[in-house]
Amino acid sequence: METTKTISIEKEPENRVWCCAWGLIMPEQNDNSSEDDELTVAKLRPKEFVITGGIKPQLSIVHISPSEENKFPHEYSHQLPGLGIHNVALSPDSSCIAAVSLDGNLMLLSFEGGVRLPRVSHSQVSNVWSTAFGRTNDCVYAGSGSGHIYKYDTSVGKLQHNYDTHRCENVLGLAISGDQRLVGATDYAGNFTLLDGATGQILRRRNYKKPMRRLVYDPCMRHALAACDDKTIKLIDLPSGRLRESLAGHDAYVMSVAASPDGLRFVSGASDGSIKVWDVRTTKSSLSFVCATNSNLWDVAFNKLSNKISFVGDGKGLNIYYCLGNREMMLV
Known part of the structure; x- marks a missing residue:
C-alpha cells in the first residue's frame, strides 16, 4: 500500500502561489583540504533551493535542509516592480532568474543580488506570458500574448530572434532544446507549435482544441x-x-x-x-x-x-x- x-x-x-522552480548551488572544490569529518562532507554537498512567485510582487527563495555553512538564510525574498509573478525559469547554473509579472513584463534577476534587468522587452512585444532557458546561461526566451516567441541575451536584454507561431494567442507553454534547435510552444487555443530554432520555420503544428x-x-x-x-x-x-x-x-x-x-x-x-x-x-x-x-x-x-x-x-x-x-x- x-x-x-x-x-x-x-x-x-489568502496567499496564492502560481509558479515554482528548483535550483542547485554546487560547492566550491578545495583541493588543499584533507579533512574527512562531517563538517567537510556537509560543505561539499550541493545546496538545493526552490523559487516561488505568486500574487505578491516578489520572488521567494527557500533553501531545503539549510545548514550553518549555508551562506543564505532559510527563506528570503526579492522585491520586484509591478504586479505579482505567474511564471518563472532558472538558468542552467542557477545564477539567473527570469520572472514574468501579471502586467506582462519579463525581468531578469541575479540569484544573490535581486533585480538586474527590470524590463526585458521592446516596443513590438504586447505582453509576456511565459519564459524558458535552454542549456546555456547567455540567452532567455519569452512567449507573448501575440503568438510570438522572443529570444534575448541575458547580459543587456538585447533581442536576438523573433519567432512567429502565426497564431495570435497567449503562449502559455514554452520549451527549448539544449542545442536551441527546437523551440516548442503551446497556447490558450490548444495549438502545439514546433519551430526550427535557427531559421524560425514552423516544423509541426497541431490543434488540441483545449488550452x-x-x-x-x-x-x-x-x-x-x-x-x-x-x-x-x-x-x-x-x-x-x-x-x-x-x-x-x-x-x-x-x-x-x-x-x-x-x-x-x-x-x-x-x-x-x-x-x-x-x-x-x-x-x-x-x-x-x-x-x-x-x-x-x-x-x-x-x-x-x-x-x-x-x-x-x-x-x-x-x-x-x-x-x-x-x-x-x-x-x-
Whole structure:
C-alpha cells in the first residue's frame, strides 16, 4: 500500500502561489583540504533551493535542509516592480532568474543580488506570458500574448530572434532544446507549435482544441510533454512533433507537468490538487495522491537531483515531497 506524507511551508491562508522552480548551488572544490569529518562532507554537498512567485510582487527563495555553512538564510525574498509573478525559469547554473509579472513584463534577476534587468522587452512585444532557458546561461526566451516567441541575451536584454507561431494567442507553454534547435510552444487555443530554432520555420503544428498550459522537453529529447485542459498530458514525439499518446488519469484541468532531470519520470498536477508521478518507460502512473492543503494547484516541478518534487497553489503555498523510488512519497 502506497503511503504519502507532506510538509508545507506555512503561508497566509489568502496567499496564492502560481509558479515554482528548483535550483542547485554546487560547492566550491578545495583541493588543499584533507579533512574527512562531517563538517567537510556537509560543505561539499550541493545546496538545493526552490523559487516561488505568486500574487505578491516578489520572488521567494527557500533553501531545503539549510545548514550553518549555508551562506543564505532559510527563506528570503526579492522585491520586484509591478504586479505579482505567474511564471518563472532558472538558468542552467542557477545564477539567473527570469520572472514574468501579471502586467506582462519579463525581468531578469541575479540569484544573490535581486533585480538586474527590470524590463526585458521592446516596443513590438504586447505582453509576456511565459519564459524558458535552454542549456546555456547567455540567452532567455519569452512567449507573448501575440503568438510570438522572443529570444534575448541575458547580459543587456538585447533581442536576438523573433519567432512567429502565426497564431495570435497567449503562449502559455514554452520549451527549448539544449542545442536551441527546437523551440516548442503551446497556447490558450490548444495549438502545439514546433519551430526550427535557427531559421524560425514552423516544423509541426497541431490543434488540441483545449488550452495547453505547460510544455517541457524530456531531458533525452525523446518527446515533449504538454499539460492540457482536456484533463490529459500529451506525449509528443521529437523531433517529428507527432502525437504519441494522450495520457488520461486526472479528473480536472492539468495545470502543469515537469520531467525529472534523469529522464526516468515526470510529474503532473491538476487544478483539483491531484498529483501523479509517471514512469517514462511504461507511461503509467506509478504514484498518485491528492493534496488537501491547496484549494487550487498551479504548478509542479522536479528538483535537479530527481528525488524531490514541489507544487504550489492557493492556500498553504509551497509543498515539497521526497520521492522514494516508485513506491512512496514522504516528507523532506
